[in-house]
Amino acid sequence: MISRRNVLTGLGASLLSSPFPGVSRADTAPRKLALPPLMDATKSGAFALNAQHGRVNFLGQSESQTWGFNQPFLGPTLRVATSAEARADVTNRLDEQISVHWHGLVIPGDVDGGPHQTIAPGENWSPVLPIDQPAATVWYHTHTHGETARQVYNGLAGVLQLSDGLDDDRGLPSTYGVDDLTLVLQDRRFDQRGRMDYNLSMPDRMMGFMGDTMLVNGQVGATAVVPKGIVRLRLLNGSNARIYTLMMSDDRPLQLVGTDTGLLDRPITLQDLTLAPGERYELLVDFGDGGSVSLLSGQNTNMGMMGGGMMGGRQPSGPPFEVLPFEVDPTVVARITTLPDDLGGSRPDMDPVGAHKRNVTLDMAMGPGMMMRGKGNRFSISGQAFDMSRIDMSVARGEMERWTISADMMMHPFHVHGVAFQVLSENGRPPKAQNTGWKDTILINGQADILMKFDRPASESLPYMFHCHILEHEDGGMMGQFAVI
Ligand SMILES: [Cu+2]
Numbered sequence: 001m002i003s004r005r006n007v008l009t010g011l012g013a014s015l016l017s018s019p020f021p022g023v024s025r026a027d028t029a030p031r032k033l034a035l036p037p038l039m040d041a042t043k044s045g046a047f048a049l050n051a052q053h054g055r056v057n058f059l060g061q062s063e064s065q066t067w068g069f070n071q072p073f074l075g076p077t078l079r080v081a082t083s084a085e086a087r088a089d090v091t092n093r094l095d096e097q098i099s100v101h102w103h104g105l106v107i108p109g110d111v112d113g114g115p116h117q118t119i120a121p122g123e124n125w126s127p128v129l130p131i132d133q134p135a136a137t138v139w140y141h142t143h144t145h146g147e148t149a150r151q152v153y154n155g156l157a158g159v160l161q162l163s164d165g166l167d168d169d170r171g172l173p174s175t176y177g178v179d180d181l182t183l184v185l186q187d188r189r190f191d192q193r194g195r196m197d198y199n200l201s202m203p204d205r206m207m208g209f210m211g212d213t214m215l216v217n218g219q220v221g222a223t224a225v226v227p228k229g230i231v232r233l234r235l236l237n238g239s240n241a242r243i244y245t246l247m248m249s250d251d252r253p254l255q256l257v258g259t260d261t262g263l264l265d266r267p268i269t270l271q272d273l274t275l276a277p278g279e280r281y282e283l284l285v286d287f288g289d290g291g292s293v294s295l296l297s298g299q300n301t302n303m304g305m306m307g308g309g310m311m312g313g314r315q316p317s318g319p320p321f322e323v324l325p326f327e328v329d330p331t332v333v334a335r336i337t338t339l340p341d342d343l344g345g346s347r348p349d350m351d352p353v354g355a356h357k358r359n360v361t362l363d364m365a366m367g368p369g370m371m372m373r374g375k376g377n378r379f380s381i382s383g384q385a386f387d388m389s390r391i392d393m394s395v396a397r398g399e400m401e402r403w404t405i406s407a408d409m410m411m412h413p414f415h416v417h418g419v420a421f422q423v424l425s426e427n428g429r430p431p432k433a434q435n436t437g438w439k440d441t442i443l444i445n446g447q448a449d450i451l452m453k454f455d456r457p458a459s460e461s462l463p464y465m466f467h468c469h470i471l472e473h474e475d476g477g478m479m480g481q482f483a484v485i
Helices: 148-154 202-207 471-476
Strands: 038-040 046-056 064-069 077-081 083-092 101-103 128-132 136-141 157-163 180-190 213-216 224-228 230-237 244-248 254-259 262-270 273-275 280-286 293-298 321-333 356-364 379-381 393-395 400-407 412-416 422-426 441-444 447-453 464-468 479-484
Touching: 064 148, 077 083, 077 128, 136 230, 136 280, 148 471, 157 180, 157 230, 180 224, 202 471, 213 321, 230 273, 244 254, 273 280, 356 412, 379 464, 400 412, 400 441, 412 447, 441 447, 464 471
Parallel strands: 038 077, 046 083, 077 157, 180 230, 224 321, 356 400, 393 479
Antiparallel strands: 046 064, 083 128, 101 136, 136 157, 180 213, 230 280, 244 273, 244 293, 254 262, 254 280, 293 321, 356 379, 400 447, 412 441, 412 464, 422 447, 464 479
């Protein structure tokens, strides 16, 4: 039997028959991919989340102990209106503190759900979210200082759709679970008995956790069944550290229609899409030819100069692996069969003149002694590891900010709370096409300049965070906090 470690790299050879060699497909998974249950709060303006224990049999072997919101693993897809208050009601039925951060919602610091807003076991948190931003696919996840990686891994994450009800006018597919698919991409490891495993080795702590088994919406080996026509894929990278390079197995184009925090003005045709932890992208894929096809990903390439010698054996190699196979159901008539040309969204085009400039460097402590350092000072931002009691900066509300973010050694997905930003440049050049829409997370591969304006307040006692979204890096100290006053 193929070793677990080799499962991902061994996929190419048997791409369309068994996506996970060594894991018997018949025993492992529901045949058809299930979507998270939809919780539509657009009319009521209220939703409840209960963080709870669960048990899931992922591989048809032993059950894993998991966490979820309202269900055993992960949470429902919340749908809320784009310009209305949403009343959240979060109850913690676990036995340790958690938080719920609304990643992508541009809301004040006092309801943002960061590490200063933990919910103790048995307690309840009921923030009112004053939502006023365009339609987008955002998400929610726990954000407890030092524990985010393990808690998200256990299952405390879900998707949140901001909906304005205008997708019909735009010509966008919008029937949940039929032609509008929410896809949460995560990689996991399992022990010999098939139980989900999160034991970090030293390389895991340095590079971030890499699994060897692909989960989509918490399922292993499932197939998405789609109508013959155009289907919308709302992708969330909910992995701790893996960066996906997505493409279709027959190279059919990906039509990019939405980025982290909003729809584009018109589709952008791509052959492949990079999806870093924390990012969301919305794609249209045409299944009109009726043929079976798979969504693939290239191997994780985030090894940088550390990949070869030091972290031996972890150098990315091998063919693309299968993320999700698609099967067309010819009996289901697709509602949309032609690509829309006007999406009604926008691309940011703000004026950088006069913006307040800051430099942000994402640091990994390297060299002798690296392995000896304790948790909390291995990673830092601009030379300082995260400290709950230190406010790193104060930003003037309503003023333009231009941040130059630099990373060496590895790529780091950089997330800023409380804002949607424009990517001005990447390594001195215009941004990649996929980064020309509104973003809240940007994969820093060298250097990027971002431009933004904070319209919502955040106090020094309930500040916003900025951090690497490789969760082991975030927990290790690659995070800072700021007030907007
Ligand atoms: Cu990082």
